[in-house]
Amino acid sequence: MPGIGRVLKDVNDALVAEKPLRELALTGDERAFEDLIGPLVEPALRLAYAMLGDRGEAEDATQEAVTRAWRKLSQLRPGMPLRPWFLAIVGNQCRNMRRTQWFRLVRVPVVFRREAHAEPDVDRLDVERALARLPDRDRQALFLRFYLDLTVEEVGLALGLTPAAAKARIYRACHRLRPDLLAEDA
């Protein structure tokens, strides 16, 4: 699992280089669009799951994000990498879903909730507790950077931030995380 982000990044980089696919997709070629966006579905699902904590909701969000990407493909500027653009749509869609009253009431608390039957493991608890306390956007930044292996620039694109702001967000999130861990270690 740890290598998945890197693998997907390579795949995505290859896709970004596939300019003709984009152009075909822009003409309404559904197959080209599938080829273009297909490899990103899995990281999208993983991001959605990290944000929503429910597989069904993650699939719904990703599905809707694909639909939106299809519709908004013409807004993808030439030269802009596809992956952060698409993951930004996924992130927005997840936030849209979390915004609903039903979701806030029922879903949010389960994200990063530790399973009751899991084996006691202090280290795991420390990290997961600390992560669970982070603001959503910080946790999303860490997930994009450290799990999906996006570059800082890509994290910025996905979160609508400048690279400097993305870097600051990641740094701040780590800083928030580390004192938590240190405090709990103590």
Add this chain to the structure above:
Amino acid sequence: MDELSQELREAFDRQQAALGSLAGARERVLRAALAQPEDIRPRRLPLAGGVIAVLLAVAIVGTMMVLARSHGGVQPARAPAAPSAAPAPTPAETPVPTPSVSPAATHLTQPLSVAPAVPVILFRDGSDASQLDGITWDGQASGRVATLDPHEGIYANPGGTLYATMQDVRDRSGNIVVPAENYKAVGRFWADDGRHYCRVSHASAVPPPGGEPASLQIAAPGEQTRQVAQIGTVYEQAGVSVRACSLERDRAVVVQAGAQGASDRQVWVVQLSTGRVIWTRSYAGDGSATVNVRASRDGQYLAEVTRTCCQQGSAATASTTIYGPAGSAVGHVDGSVDAFSWDGTLAVRASAALDGVVSVIRWQDGTVLWTSPDGLTYNDALAEPSGQRLAVSLRDPAIPQTSGFPTVDLYVVGSDGQAHRLLHDVRL
């Protein structure tokens, strides 16, 4: 840093392990996403507006059924009055759930047969998600209403006499009351007369950067839409929504959502006949707390729920201030008030953590009338039209949600605290 990044990867790995195998997921998601109406394709720009409306309708129709309340900031000239009585509620006896009619156990095959004006609760058949069923509030009559796309949400009026689908509005005999060509689903909120609806309209299907003005409108099947007032601003990621629409009281409650929709920024109580703002409040949105506004069906009472979560590792907290018809604070409730009874005297209160006991209370004196059975978590509530009962739907966390509609049990709670389980393992 390397050590931390490794720990993070491992933590995310553990979390993602619960996602299970993604074999086939790509194909499934792509197929479902692209099996949308032809006109969402990027080259068909002239139809994009309509399509976006339909897509929005999917989200709204699918969730409005469970909404009936949600987003808003402040500014009444009035200082928050000292909240009225809100003593610590004393736990009341929790009636043992009494199974009543349980259509989930048996596939309903007979058509629903009740007088047209009798309120019913509409739900998906327990054994066939493509079938819409109805049941009266006392459970004495139930039956099949219509066939639906199992993935399609509906949004019923308070009495369940009309319901909106993604394409049209139908009565419970299946007759199309508003055909697709005249139908605009987006932002629809049924009025308390069961026939009219309020909606928020704006010019563009996708609002431009900086947003655009929203308009409150009122309409009824077969009648021309009437503009009530221009109110709020619609952004791509933050909308304006209706929380109450009352012909009886001549008022609507409209809420402006904040960035990302996480917290409400402003609420307006508007006179429907004139468009006059009766009172308004706005919220700063400083990030330390979120505020969400719910309203009684007639807009007489507003519950302003302030929620903080997990600051420095502390537990989530929620408290509710209730505002009366003129905008002054008239009560305070510890916890999150999520719904009111039809007359506004009773409220459904969820715990701060939102995963604990749900209760029905008399908010004016804090009396707890009913508490939910252990082990179930809150999903939604409905008010009985012209009655005092509340229908509270609860989820069993052990039952995974496999569609857009969670499996719930529905309890009907009276003003005397007497409750019975009306439906078991159904989807609303």
